[in-house]
Amino acid sequence: MRRIFRSLVSIEEAKQKLEESLKIERKVEEVSLRSSYGRIIAEDVYAPIDIPPFDRAAMDGYAVRAEDTFGAEEDKPIRLKVVGRIEAGDKPEVEVNKGEAVEISTGAAMPKGSNAVVMVEYTSAENGDVLVFRPVAPGENVIAAGSDIMAGELLVRKDTRLTAREIGTLAAVGITSVKVYSKPVVAVISTGNELIDGGELEYGKIYDINSAMLCAAIEENGGKAVYLGIARDNEEEIRKMIEDGLKTADIVLTSGGTSTGIGDMIYRILDNLGEVLVHGVAVKPGKPTVIAIANNKPVFGLPGYPTSAFMIFEIFVAPLIRRMAGVSKEDSRLKAKLSSRVFSALGRREFLPVNIVKGEGYTAYPVTGNYSAAISKLGEADGFIEIPESRAFVEEGEEVEVKLFSTLKPADLIIIGSHCVGIDVLLELMRKGKPFTSKVINVGSSGGLAAIRRGEADIAGVHLLDAETGEYNAPYIKRYGLRGVVLVKGYMRDQGFIVARGNPKDIKGFDDLLRDDVTFINRNQGSGTRILLDMHLKKIAEQRGVKLEDVTAKIDGYTIEAKSHTAVAVAVLMGKADVGLGIRSVAERYGLDFIPVRGEEYDFVIRKERFEKDVVKRFLDTLRSEEFKKELEKRLPGIRAYEKTGEIIEFT
Numbered sequence: 233m234r235r236i237f238r239s240l241v242s243i244e245e246a247k248q249k250l251e252e253s254l255k256i257e258r259k260v261e262e263v264s265l266r267s268s269y270g271r272i273i274a275e276d277v278y279a280p281i282d283i284p285p286f287d288r289a290a291m292d293g294y295a296v297r298a299e300d301t302f303g304a305e306e307d308k309p310i311r312l313k314v315v316g317r318i319e320a321g322d323k324p325e326v327e328v329n330k331g332e333a334v335e336i337s338t339g340a341a342m343p344k345g346s347n348a349v350v351m352v353e354y355t356s357a358e359n360g361d362v363l364v365f366r367p368v369a370p371g372e373n374v375i376a377a378g379s380d381i382m383a384g385e386l387l388v389r390k391d392t393r394l395t396a397r398e399i400g401t402l403a404a405v406g407i408t409s410v411k412v413y414s415k416p417v418v419a420v421i422s423t424g425n426e427l428i429d430g431g432e433l434e435y436g437k438i439y440d441i442n443s444a445m446l447c448a449a450i451e452e453n454g455g456k457a458v459y460l461g462i463a464r465d466n467e468e469e470i471r472k473m474i475e476d477g478l479k480t481a482d483i484v485l486t487s488g489g490t491s492t493g494i495g496d497m498i499y500r501i502l503d504n505l506g507e508v509l510v511h512g513v514a515v516k517p518g519k520p521t522v523i524a525i526a527n528n529k530p531v532f533g534l535p536g537y538p539t540s541a542f543m544i545f546e547i548f549v550a551p552l553i554r555r556m557a558g559v560s561k562e563d564s565r566l567k568a569k570l571s572s573r574v575f576s577a578l579g580r581r582e583f584l585p586v587n588i589v590k591g592e593g594y595t596a597y598p599v600t601g602n603y604s605a606a607i608s609k610l611g612e613a614d615g616f617i618e619i620p621e622s623r624a625f626v627e628e629g630e631e632v633e634v635k636l637f638s639t640l641k642p643a644d645l646i647i648i649g650s651h652c653v654g655i656d657v658l659l660e661l662m663r664k665g666k667p668f669t670s671k672v673i674n675v676g677s678s679g680g681l682a683a684i685r686r687g688e689a690d691i692a693g694v695h696l697l698d699a700e701t702g703e704y705n706a707p708y709i710k711r712y713g714l715r716g717v718v719l720v721k722g723y724m725r726d727q728g729f730i731v732a733r734g735n736p737k738d739i740k741g742f743d744d745l746l747r748d749d750v751t752f753i754n755r756n757q758g759s760g761t762r763i764l765l766d767m768h769l770k771k772i773a774e775q776r777g778v779k780l781e782d783v784t785a786k787i788d789g790y791t792i793e794a795k796s797h798t799a800v801a802v803a804v805l806m807g808k809a810d811v812g813l814g815i816r817s818v819a820e821r822y823g824l825d826f827i828p829v830r831g832e833e834y835d836f837v838i839r840k841e842r843f844e845k846d847v848v849k850r851f852l853d854t855l856r857s858e859e860f861k862k863e864l865e866k867r868l869p870g871i872r873a874y875e876k877t878g879e880i881i882e883f884t
């Protein structure tokens with residue numbers, strides 16, 4: 233029988249159960265000081281000796297009795313008898329008596345009787361004597377014993393993370409090894425027949441994401457990751473790997489196989505090996521989480537979806553590793569306004585990854601789409617917001633608290649708008665100069681214009697076709713009432729029909745879409761490609777003297793909407809459709825044929841005052857460069873610079 237989650241527990245309940253069943257031990261080990269960087273010291277360390285251990289000369293010169301030099305002047309030097317010489321490292325055998333001096337070098341131990349050093353610059357050697365031209369005060373140019381560190385002083389406090397500075401201090405007092413907390417060992421197992429670890433990707437297979445990601449997250453939090461491999465969806469194999477993990481590790485993590493499907497068996501295995509504390513948490517993402525105790529060790533069955541696995545790791549596993557490793561972490565949070573309304577699952581607390589952009593205050597851009605399955609969304613995010621169980625949505629503009637993954641580093645260049653691979657090439661060329669950081673947020677053309685209005689984006693990439701005039705972008709800037717901005721003409725993207733290789737259905741134009749033997753795949757409403765299609769269909773309707781609906785009704789597949797150019801190409805590749813509209817570069821990537829319809833003008837909107845930014849200037853220079861033009865030709869067929877590229881239209 234399939235197991236349906238009996239009842240979801242809240243995050244707090246799950247943590248409580250884990251807390252009650254776990255005895256957290258912090259193990260300690262001794263490591264050499266030289267290899268202790270970044271470790272957490274497990275003891276208070278007191279200085280066993282004074283540093284410096286003896287009075288020592290701070291300058292090259294002569295060790296003297298300060299009193300003997302009183303009254304010395306440039307034209308009335310005092311003569312002292314030189315009775316010896318001490319180098320750094322020597323044990324001083326001589327003594328300085330009244331009227332005597334000892335030649336001394338920086339770092340050498342001061343001889344008995346002396347209490348100051350006259351710098352060599354203010355002396356002159358003469359027949360075994362030295363003439364002193366300036367007086368010194370007692371203690372001058374001498375570093376007193378214990379003045380740096382006094383024996384018995386606390387040097388480094390327990391639980392401190394050792395950096396170069398602490399390590400230097402410990403080295404000063406002769407410490408060569410330190411007690412540090414052992415890194416908790418965390419075993420990582422991926423499960424799933426579909427997973428492979430590099431190599432050629434057969435259809436149906438995917439590369440293992442979770443193990444590499446989790447191993448890094450373990451190290452980030454102060455643990456030691458041990459990767460055990462990929463277990464097939466086979467109860468025996470998974471159980472053996474978990475048992476191996478339990479033998480060597482303090483914590484065992486699996487990912488995948490936690491849910492209720494046919495291949496999902498982690499629950500059963502852990503139920504046999506130990507005690508399952510939690511099966512199902514009221515959280516999104518990460519609902520099908522399993523937490524168990526086996527051999528007195530915690531075992532976490534993380535969900536298979538990468539973002540789900542990561543968030544559950546952050547919520548439950550990371551704090552546990554840090555406690556065992558003695559690592560502390562400041563939560564860093566900030567308040568931001570939400571860029572657009574988001575819907576959330578009632579009854580589950582949602583941890584929604586967001587991207588932070590600074591305009592007037594901070595704006596949080598939620599990642600879009602099915603983010604629990606999409607790893608790249610997590611890579612782009614700066615942190616996440618928590619949406620309570622009781623909320624079905626959070627409104628655009630509402631203030632939210634963002635918990636940051638790490639310190640927020642504002643990017644030098646922020647581009648928000650419609651996605652285009654041409655931008656990636658442009659940024660790559662810009663990077664040949666001075667290094668800079670950039671953030672590209674893909675929220676569609678209209679989202680880009682909104683970000684320009686709010687002052688969040690330096691640059692917005694847009695391709696909005698005005699159905700009335702057939703003109704790109706400029707009509708929309710007017711319609712949006714944007715002022716103080718410029719439209720920089722970008723490049724052309726060839727739009728056309730994507731068809732199977734050899735064009736077996738002989739598609740020549742829009743009329744062919746109405747044929748009975750042709751199946752079409754459409755794009756989503758609001759996309760530029762869809763507007764282009766409907767513009768042409770309207771023309772056909774006018775020519776034939778019928779309504780637009782009569783034309784669209786004749787197209788098999790008009791109501792089937794793909795969300796991206798790539799999705800259109802894949803539908804054609806798999807034979808689900810004969811034809812779709814999209815850009816040439818995607819058709820070529822999939823080895824499909826392409827019949828051009830028209831060029832789409834992809835442009836950039838920039839606030840005028842941002843032209844003062846160096847990176848914005850460089851962006852423009854690169855856009856207009858011959859190199860960019862060539863690089864586009866070489867790498868992105870169907871995206872091309874043209875005579876208008878770099879032209880500027882002002883909107884005042």
Ligand SMILES: Nc1nc2c(c(=O)[nH]1)N[C@H]1C(S)=C(S)[C@@H](COP(=O)(O)OP(=O)(O)OC[C@H]3O[C@@H](n4cnc5c(N)ncnc54)[C@H](O)[C@@H]3O)O[C@H]1N2
Pocket residue numbers: 422423424426427438439440441442443487488489490491492493496517518519520534535536537538540604
């Ligand atoms: N009928 C139901 N189906 C699903 C439910 C449900 O409640 N009822 N829950 C969904 C939710 S929510 C999640 S989250 C996932 C979690 O499922 P599993 O933990 O059983 O994981 P799998 O099915 O094995 O994998 C899910 C997904 O992730 C991919 N995956 C797995 N491991 C890796 C890895 N190491 N690297 C990259 N990708 C990985 C896997 O191929 C699947 O695509 O279940 C939903 N289904």
Ligand code: MOO
Pocket residue numbers: 515516517518519520535537540604605
């Ligand atoms: O719980 Mo699943 O992790 O929503 O995607």
